[in-house]
Each structure stands twice: as C-alpha cells, then as structure tokens.
Amino acid sequence: MESPESNRSAVLPRARWQDGTTWGLSLIAGYLLLATLPVVLAFALRPSSQEPVLEELGKACGLMGFALLTLQVVLAARFRVIQRPFGLDVVMQFHKAMGIMAGILLLCHPSFMVLAEGNFWLFSFETPWQINLGKIAVIILMVSIVFAIAFRKLRVNYQIWRFLHKGIIAAVVLGFVHGMLIGPDLRPLGMRIYWWMLFVMAISIVLYRNVFVPLWGRWRFRVASVRSETHNTFTLTLEPEDERQVPYYPGQFMFLKLRRPGRASEEHPFTISSSPTQRGAIMATIKQSGDFTNTIDQTIPGDMALLEAPYGRFSFMHHNAPSLLFIAGGVGITPIMSMVRYLRDIEDRRPIRLIYGNRTERDIVFRKELSGLPDNVSVTHVLSEPEENWQGLRGYVTADIIKEHAGPILENAHVYLCGPPTMMDKIIDELRSLDVKDRRIHYERFAI
C-alpha cells in the first residue's frame, strides 16, 4: 500500500485547554494538595500532641509517604489529560523523583519513631504483625526503587522490569492495612475516609490500566503494509478496524502492541511518522535496534495492531514560532517527518530548515520524500562516515553547520531536536553557543 492520502484538513486533539499552562498549574496544585492533605487533615482533627517532635514528624512522614505512593499510580497511568500540558517524558521524570521522595519518607517514618522512643527493638520483626506489615511494605518499596534506578545497569529485560515494578502495589496494600490498624492519626473518621479514598483510587487505577485498557482501552488497527525505508528501517502503515480517526499532533508518539502469530505480544512506544493530514491510516517508522524491533520486518499485512495514542509534547503546534529549525539524527527523523509532512500538507509558508545527520548515505530515511519538499523547506544532510563520492557535508552537526545552513532564521526560530541522547546533548550545547535561548529548544527524552 502507498502512503495514506494527504488532505489539508487534519484530525487534531480536541479540548486544547488541556495543553495550556493554566491546566498544568492546576494539576501541580492538585497534586501538592492531595500529597500534603493527610498531614494537614491529621493536624486539623488532632491539633495537639504530647509526643516528641521527632515522633510526630515520623507519623507525618508515614501519612505523606503513603499519599505519594498512591499518587505514583496516577502518574504512571498514562492519563492523557494529565500528560497533555507537560508531555509524558516529563510526567515520568516527576514520577521518578516522587518515587524516591516517597521512599525517603517511608524510610524516615519508622526511623524517626524509633529514634524518638529510643527503642531499637522496633527495627526487628519481633513486633506485632500490624507493625511488621508496614516493615514489609517499606522493604518491598526499597527493593523496587533500587531496582527501578539500577535496572539499566543490571541489564534486566524491560518487560520483566515492568512486571516487577507493578509489585509496588503490594506495598500500597500493606501500607494501607498497616495505617488503618495502628495509625493513631487515622482514628478520626475524616482521616479514615481520606485513607480509604487514596487506597480505592490507587486500586481502581491499577485495575483500569491492567484490565480495562488491555481489553477495551486501545485503538484497534490492522497492519496494511510494511515498507522498507532503508536497510534496517521499516514503515508500518496501520489502518483502523472502524472509521474512527486517532486525533494527534504531528510529532506525537503512540504505544504500539503488535499481535503476530507465533510471537510474544509486547508493547513499545513509537513515534507516529505520518501527519494528521494523512487521514485513514497511521504510520510508524521503526529501526531495527533491539530484540523486538529486530523482528519488525517479519510483520505482515493483516496482523493486528493495538494502539494507545497520542502522547508527547514534541510538536511545533504548542509554540508560536515565526520559523522552524529541525535537527534530526538517524531514525530521530520520524517525529520531524510527521511535522514536515503536516506543514507541507497545510501549505505553511514559514521558513523551515532541516539538518539531518546520519552515518552513511544508506542510513538516510525518507530521502526521496525529503528531496521533494516545497521551496520554503531546505534540507541539509550531514554524514559522519560517508562514501568517498559523497558530495554533501561530512562529520557531525556542529555550530558552524547550524550557523551556515540556518543562520538567517536562528534569531527567532524554534528548534526541534530528535536523535541519540549524546547527539542531542552536544547539539543543545552548540545551540547555546549560538545564543539560542533554552525556551526555543525543544526535545523529548525517553528514558526510564
């Protein structure tokens, strides 16, 4: 099948207010409110205490630590309404930081209470079982946090890591029971209601993510074609099983789960390389670079594709840019291609520069299409290991190359970067050296 037909009208996400700063600030305020409320509420319902400050601090750490733990489930649930003002990568950055914060608080909870009472026997497992539940919860949490931070170094399979990470819900259950049974601050009805509310929220979201979404919460597509773009990069064109269109901004990504006979069905994030103007189908361009992607060429038309989309905030649609500079490395061209296709289809006349780095000529993805773009779009190829007969630029994308090929627009252009992390770090430094302000540099990082 050829590329889906382009159309000047696009199916874009609705409720644009969800992309705005006001909504983002409201979410941050709501998060802080929910996280601190148990401590404030406990104080309001029992304003004075005869206990030492350290013991009160220990109890408060337990209350807030549990609230953060349940809110972790919300952050990890990939709610589009939550990620829209920030981007999913930033939500995950926050999730990681708050996970560490929850771990520290829940470690401080018993430690402060033991220190306040000077009773180190409480650290043993010879305490009543209600207290031991809390200790088991803290141990589960600590192991999970260390594992989450170090899993790359441990070279654990991502799917196995993901499965084990979900075990944190056991800490939520144990923490809930532990608090209900022995928490002195949880005796007033108001606190018990809040405690239950946090618990029910966490469990409901876990059920939503693990039962509802797999059964009913994904867009159902079929693979219409598999096209080779280069020696190791392939484009899957996916067509919906019904007439519904996935609304997305150019540059966004999706979670794709392929159901292929004889192969494990794994979910992975991939950028959408088509434009929302290419209605009727959605495309993902995938490079063979891992256990799952190495088999992408074995996908055949008719295979089922389940999608969760759209995600991310890597799109010029969120900025009022007078001109655009795209810098891509390798398969990092995919979100940029989506944006370039969109700009071409809506006949946007802004000055657009694309600087595209690859190792060799045969690694250039979408080469033919890139050579046929409108006059306002200029494309510069840079190869780090070119053949001798290569006529274009050699080496890596540097400040000099950016200045030479995008100089006239650099003063006010918004810059969109996508490529290997080391390349992006280097180019960000190069752009700063050219006085491009950080607020005009946009990129997305996918790292756990």
Next chain:
Amino acid sequence: MRQKKANWVIGLAVAVMVAVLILFSIVRTQLSDDRTTESHGQEHHDHSMPH
C-alpha cells in the same frame, strides 16, 4: 525547556512537602505545650471563681 521546568517543579514540590511536614509536626507539639500552660492558667482562674 520542559525538562528544566520539571526540575524546578520537583524542587518546589519537595520544598513544600518538607515544609508542611516540619511545620505541622512542630506546631502540633507546640500547641500541646501552649495548651498545658493555658490549662494551668485556666485552672488558676477556676480556683478563684466562687463555687
């Protein structure tokens, strides 16, 4: 950059949480001290009242 802003938000969130934890823990114990003092005063006052 969004990632840079996120670091600020994380810092702010941590600061707010730590402040709430410390503030309410101290105030709670302080209120207890004040109440003890107050109750002594009240007790004294009560004794001065005619029965």
